[in-house]
Amino acid sequence: LTKKRRRHNFMIHKQPPSPPGLPIIGNLHQLGARPHQSLTRFAERHGPVMLLRLGFEPTLVLSSAEAAKEALKTRDVDYSSRALSFCWGKLTYNYVDVAFTSYSEYWREKRKICVVELVNLKRVQSFQPVRTEVTDALIQSLAASAAKGEAVDLGEVSFELTASIIFKIAFGRSLKGSLMDGKGLEKLLHETTAVLGSFAAADFFPYVGWMADKLSGLHSRLDRLFERFDGFLEGVIQEHLNSDKLKDKQHEDIVDVLLRIHREHVRSGATWFTMNNVKAILIDVFLGGIDTGAITLVWALAELVKNPEVMKKVQDEIRHWTSGKDRLTEKDIDNLKYFKMVIKETLRLHTAVPLLVSKKTTAKTQMFGYPIQEGVRVFINVWAIARDPKVWDQPEKFIPERFKDSLVDYRGQHFELLPFGGCRRICPEINMAMATIEFVLANMLHRFDWKLSDGMTPEELDLEEGRGFTVFRKSLSSLCLSIIIVDLELHVHPCINHIEPE
């Protein structure tokens, strides 16, 4: 009995391992510019469950599929809240959005709106004409560049493309000629990403941190950003309220949907869904939808250019199944088995949000038998998990074939591949995001051949990642590629014997 009690006491007081830190700041200084990479190196030494101290904040870092499964499945309620973030709080009208709200009935209601109203299958399909229109315009502009022999900046192209789609889907207006045209929007998003990725002392040093943030100029940068976003959203909302077009449900944009829900709430006497909720959810769509999609597209093309044999194989497949047609439809994409493996491999190696959105424990809980307190910040390092050599053969290499006979998917059920997170807080917009990425990328690969410009060889192409913390942006924005328009007549029946349809 005594032995049992001793072991019980030992486990109660035992803490997960952690790298030694400094007084006051703890391990903060060790995170560096790419925290997911630093944390991966720590995990190699200290194991898949670590307890760090970031300032005064205890922070649990999980770096294996088993640990992710315990947090996201076995004890999902305990790990479902969000850690407060000073910057996000400001931009989301004090956490009244979906992504940064603590786990509660209030979050559940708002999430239900997202899932039921914004991203149901019908709605995703209803946006197909938008994806087609924007992709057609892209193909035309790429064809013009190819005809002139000009290289294109892939980062710019991808960004403009995902922004155009989100603008049409969410705000019902085109990006061009809107208040936030082209470069203006890109600059705004860069500044937002920089601010959100910067260190907010208030998050790690309660009571005193806000003063440091004020002195460092973070408050005024945030105020300026907030004013720009708020002004833009106010304009869009007024435009929708003043429009006398009565839209049928099939053709509503996201602002229409949210305003309709707001009206229904007011009519029923409910008070919890306010105009600030409308704006904060639009901020989620704006910040969650543009960068992530563009990042994924750029990485996919960069990997394909670096791996010409994969590029050839995937283009052969696409051109085979479209048999000389000018453009692929969304239906054609179902036939593209190898293409889907290329997408999965891109999401594995280059997950856009490497530490997910940071979580917080809602109660006293456990991890691998260690007791974990309530209110502990949690990072799930899905970047490390997707490169874990215990799970993946040659994890650093881009090998789409690894998914050939594998059931592993990215929809939150397989804990070794979690680019969209998993379980309760999983990205609610996977279908919308993937419909866009697949359609655009397949058409870009179908119509054009892509080569590095300025005589650069694939071996010379540097795929180093950029700086970032939560929403991760890499330095590939200036990846310039030459494009060649393909004579599709010559590609009517390229021989493909590597992938057969089911």
Ligand code: HEM
């Ligand atoms: C390739 C594209 C995308 C990627 C890789 C991505 C990734 C993610 C990730 C990793 C999370 C956090 C999951 C977690 O904490 O467990 C998330 C949450 C979220 N994403 Fe996405 N996302 C993408 C596209 C989008 C788009 C297009 C939208 C909106 C139109 C969106 C809206 C959201 C929202 C609202 C949440 C918060 C969910 C919640 O906390 O309940 N995402 N996304």
